[in-house]
Amino acid sequence: MIDKKRTDRPIKILQFGEGNFLRAFVDYMVDVANEKKCFDGNIQIIKPIPHGSIEALQKQNCVYTVLLRGKQDGEVYIEKRTITSISGATDVYASYDIYALFAKSPDLRFIVSNTTEAGIVYDDTDDINLHPPKSFPGKLTRFLYERYEHFAGAMDKGLIILPVELIEKNGQVLNDCCNRLAKKWELPEDFINWLNLANTFCNTLVDRIVTGFPTDEAETLKEELGWDDELIVAGEPFALWVIESNNPDVAEEFPLDKAGLPVVFTENLQPYRERKVRLLNGTHTACVLAAYLSGLDTVGQMMEDRTLRTFVEKIAYGELSPMVPLPGDEVKAFADSVLERFENPFIKHNLLSISLNSVSKFKVRVLPTILETYSKTGTLPNLLCFSLAALLEFYSSGERTGQTYDVIDDANVLEFFADSRELPVAQLVHAFLSKSEFWGEDLTKVSNMVEFVSNALQSIRANGMRKAVEIAIPSSLVRINPNDNVAVAVSSITKGEQFTIDDIALTAGSDVDFGHKIALFDISKGAEIIKYGYPIGFATADIKIGEHVHSHNLATGLSDFLSYEYKPKQKILKPKSPDVFLGFRRKSGKVGIRNEIWIIPTVGCINSISDVVAKKAQTLIGGSVDGVHFFPHPYGCSQLGEDHENTKKAICGLINHPNAGGVLVLGLGCENNGIDGIKEMLGSFDESRVKFLMCQDSEDEILDALSLVGDLVKTAKDDFREEVPSSELIVGLKCGGSDGLSGITANPLAGMFSDRLIAEGGSTILTEVPEMFGAETILMNRCINEDVFAKTVSLINNFKDYFIKHNQPIYENPSPGNKDGGITTLEEKSLGCTQKCGSAPVVDVLSYGEALHTKGLNLLESPGNDLVAATALAVSGAHIILFTTGRGTPFGSPVPTVKISSNSALAQRKKNWIDIDAGKLVQSISAEDISDRFYDYIINLASGDVRSLTEDFGIKDFTIFKSGITL
Numbered sequence: 025m026i027d028k029k030r031t032d033r034p035i036k037i038l039q040f041g042e043g044n045f046l047r048a049f050v051d052y053m054v055d056v057a058n059e060k061k062c063f064d065g066n067i068q069i070i071k072p073i074p075h076g077s078i079e080a081l082q083k084q085n086c087v088y089t090v091l092l093r094g095k096q097d098g099e100v101y102i103e104k105r106t107i108t109s110i111s112g113a114t115d116v117y118a119s120y121d122i123y124a125l126f127a128k129s130p131d132l133r134f135i136v137s138n139t140t141e142a143g144i145v146y147d148d149t150d151d152i153n154l155h156p157p158k159s160f161p162g163k164l165t166r167f168l169y170e171r172y173e174h175f176a177g178a179m180d181k182g183l184i185i186l187p188v189e190l191i192e193k194n195g196q197v198l199n200d201c202c203n204r205l206a207k208k209w210e211l212p213e214d215f216i217n218w219l220n221l222a223n224t225f226c227n228t229l230v231d232r233i234v235t236g237f238p239t240d241e242a243e244t245l246k247e248e249l250g251w252d253d254e255l256i257v258a259g260e261p262f263a264l265w266v267i268e269s270n271n272p273d274v275a276e277e278f279p280l281d282k283a284g285l286p287v288v289f290t291e292n293l294q295p296y297r298e299r300k301v302r303l304l305n306g307t308h309t310a311c312v313l314a315a316y317l318s319g320l321d322t323v324g325q326m327m328e329d330r331t332l333r334t335f336v337e338k339i340a341y342g343e344l345s346p347m348v349p350l351p352g353d354e355v356k357a358f359a360d361s362v363l364e365r366f367e368n369p370f371i372k373h374n375l376l377s378i379s380l381n382s383v384s385k386f387k388v389r390v391l392p393t394i395l396e397t398y399s400k401t402g403t404l405p406n407l408l409c410f411s412l413a414a415l416l417e418f419y420s421s422g423e424r425t426g427q428t429y430d431v432i433d434d435a436n437v438l439e440f441f442a443d444s445r446e447l448p449v450a451q452l453v454h455a456f457l458s459k460s461e462f463w464g465e466d467l468t469k470v471s472n473m474v475e476f477v478s479n480a481l482q483s484i485r486a487n488g489m490r491k492a493v494e495i496a497i498p499s500s501l502v503r504i505n506p507n508d509n510v511a512v513a514v515s516s517i518t519k520g521e522q523f524t525i526d527d528i529a530l531t532a533g534s535d536v537d538f539g540h541k542i543a544l545f546d547i548s549k550g551a552e553i554i555k556y557g558y559p560i561g562f563a564t565a566d567i568k569i570g571e572h573v574h575s576h577n578l579a580t581g582l583s584d585f586l587s588y589e590y591k592p593k594q595k596i597l598k599p600k601s602p603d604v605f606l607g608f609r610r611k612s613g614k615v616g617i618r619n620e621i622w623i624i625p626t627v628g629c630i631n632s633i634s635d636v637v638a639k640k641a642q643t644l645i646g647g648s649v650d651g652v653h654f655f656p657h658p659y660g661c662s663q664l665g666e667d668h669e670n671t672k673k674a675i676c677g678l679i680n681h682p683n684a685g686g687v688l689v690l691g692l693g694c695e696n697n698g699i700d701g702i703k704e705m706l707g708s709f710d711e712s713r714v715k716f717l718m719c720q721d722s723e724d725e726i727l728d729a730l731s732l733v734g735d736l737v738k739t740a741k742d743d744f745r746e747e748v749p750s751s752e753l754i755v756g757l758k759c760g761g762s763d764g765l766s767g768i769t770a771n772p773l774a775g776m777f778s779d780r781l782i783a784e785g786g787s788t789i790l791t792e793v794p795e796m797f798g799a800e801t802i803l804m805n806r807c808i809n810e811d812v813f814a815k816t817v818s819l820i821n822n823f824k825d826y827f828i829k830h831n832q833p834i835y836e837n838p839s840p841g842n843k844d845g846g847i848t849t850l851e852e853k854s855l856g857c858t859q860k861c862g863s864a865p866v867v868d869v870l871s872y873g874e875a876l877h878t879k880g881l882n883l884l885e886s887p888g889n890d891l892v893a894a895t896a897l898a899v900s901g902a903h904i905i906l907f908t909t910g911r912g913t914p915f916g917s918p919v920p921t922v923k924i925s926s927n928s929a930l931a932q933r934k935k936n937w938i939d940i941d942a943g944k945l946v947q948s949i950s951a952e953d954i955s956d957r958f959y960d961y962i963i964n965l966a967s968g969d970v971r972s973l974t975e976d977f978g979i980k981d982f983t984i985f986k987s988g989i990t991l
Contacts, residue, residue: 034131036065040072041138048234048259055109063282069113078113086110086254094368119363120155127170133183161201182222222265229266234259266291306389310411313418316375317489323373350482372897413480420445510541514946530570536589539764539846541573560852580849590813593805597783606745606967615752617966620654627660627695647741655982660697662991673873677899686736693720714944751785756897756905757860760890763845764908769857770908770926770942775862776955782864789860792888793823798851815869891983916979920972
């Protein structure tokens, strides 16, 4: 026996309950805090119910061992701790008077309880005159009343009450029960006020698996401890105690967190509850049925199985974590701990035991994440939908490898499957998802959910569960083309991770960030690195299979000028059913998708005047006019030659743009880009839609400008949308801040859209010529004839010559941001960039400022700079610009600019920038489904039913291409 040495600590905590959880959780934490001098107080245990026993505790002077075993920080962790912070244990039924004395103790500060979920209930039959009252709330109410009377209602003698029962808002529920009993017992109103004002009832959330007395190891452990401990209690190392209170005294008086213990004080524990329910309980529920039907029996086996572990990780990190309302690093740390808990070799969790009542568990733990993901992203989480299919298979089959198993759930659930298990897959899924009594709503109304779950269930039945899981798991590596000798990481890879891709087994030689490349074979120094099926450079060192491939071992293979040969390779596009959008048909025959009034200065000197006019003109907006916008720029004077012409072209392109229902051109009067020159280049125009004002000739240019804007609004406000074939739509294609996923997700999505639009007779424009270098031959061979081929060759070589004339390297690309995202060489960047234009034939090449006149895929002369290139696309007639990005940028253009992220992390982080998340293309979500949704989105955008984020924020940048000197 160990002597008790606790006499110098006051009893500060009265603990209702003596069970394993309290002893391995609360009492353990208090003991640690006492040892570390962060707390100075002991616990008095109260046996709160008639049955049960505290004799063993009394026999051992309340000294016992807590044995914590499991995984922590990747290593096996074992801790044996002797608990010496319990002063005694009292049976409230046998020794009520002793129990009641604690109500009079000035040292007492805390009440802790764990009386089970059934313990905190209001009992209308309870009686204050009983010794003790029957219920725990009754006992506590009488105890607090006796304390109130003894200390004459002193406000500083209230207690901090910390129930750890596993019910939501446990402190609030307990407080409500005490108030109801106080009123029923007709206790003084002053006491009720004291009850609520002097005492702090805290809601708490607790988490630790406690398995109790380790019977199978008892004798061995007693030998190791050196004494006969009959109260050893075993548990896992992980613990969490979240205490919710807006009373700062709680954290000050009970500073367990200062002892390094996992205790969180917060004014709102709901996010922590969601984290636990979604990540811990949700991962369990989402994974165990698939694991069981894959032939496994325990959670530990599930974590040792390579396929199922990957399934667990993808669900926990990829689908559940993003919807937890806490900072990402906290969520990641908690997800890490969940997987370590699942790996615990000392706890055998049987999968069949966890399968109990899986339908109701799925509703509470997993379904909210599915619905929130759909609400926020417009798509369904693939693996969570698969897990729902696994649930269907588990309940409808009842058999694994010829052996039956028991399915335990509510009677109505079992009746449903008894009646429906023989239905065809689609009917079974529809019937199951439509059961509002199971889900709280009809899930068949969630777009594509029936299809997602049906496809998964078909796969399970066709392939078996294990193979179906393998098919469903999105790979961390993507080999874009069968000829590639590198793959791309679509999620971050850790050194030592093992993969099989196209029957190639490899182990990652180092950590590899998502978007970066990894070698699929041994590659010799000097050999070509192949991605997209084309060389992206050569190896500067020998590269082993599984090694990271980037700037340290890969260099460009491009040279300055090349000889090109026309080798036609064109694809015939098959149109889907023709589509229409609602647009504004202009007198010129062109169609606009917006009906805006544009104010365009001829020279930068009057930008501020244009700004003032645009702001004041907002009050004039009416009818179908979408807004009044101005387009500042620094040019229009001190320019010569080509720069002067480019400025005029850009301004005339906007004047003629059909998205403008009216245009006011503001001139200064002394600039070399004068209004007369603009009119000469413009040619004929609709004088009711285009107005000019020379500011130096006006006595009050602001008043006169507003009058002209008013006239334009009057003309445009009655314009109306009408059905227009999609063949009238012109869409610009641009990328910026690309990463290693851009050529796999966002750019191909834009390419699928481009092909579909062109197949329906519409047009797209591809620009940023320097980012065609290295992939230009692909575009050249797609030219419809030799004339267009020759124009494409000139486009490429003229831009190379432009670099040389300015003494700049042609291949000073990719940018630092591109390289951080995994792009190494210009060839690689260009091959990814050209994915944006799909596979359509190239029908024409446009010079800077030239309007599109041939329907189909056009190439446009412009540099890669985002603002310059986007402006050039608008000037050439693009109604909308699709801007793909892996890094993100907030800029806009004169026309709606749709930002498409290559990775989901960017879309989640920059919700004010990103309109479309193309990162879903690497999450085993149907590319056709995402492409169809995206096409519908653009049609709705063109029809004015939705707006891009750049429109919502009023971002309309206008940047003119300048190549020469400024006077």
